[in-house]
Amino acid sequence: MTEKLSDTARETLLPALLSTGWAMAEDADALTKSFRFDDFTAAFAxxxxAALYAEKWDHHPDWSNSYNRVKVTLTTHDLGGLSTLDVKLARKLDQLV
Known part of the structure; x- marks a missing residue:
């Protein structure tokens, strides 16, 4: 069972993500990041x-696409905040760019 990130886990795991452009959402216990690509095809690809990993891990992002931009928000809704699944998916999204 996935658990909400402890204070210690946050101090250990989040700084590396924040240094790559992820930010804490202003209105929720969530991570958010905007990705920019050369064109719509690259953004959609x-x-x-990312959808393949999200489905495999049964952890789906809140995201939107507008032409060459993809805005992603990660949180574990059933826990009401961030979990290790959010960190894992954020790292994978950074690798997929």
Missing amino acids: FMTR
């Missing part, structure tokens, strides 16, 4: 690759 990124979303397709």
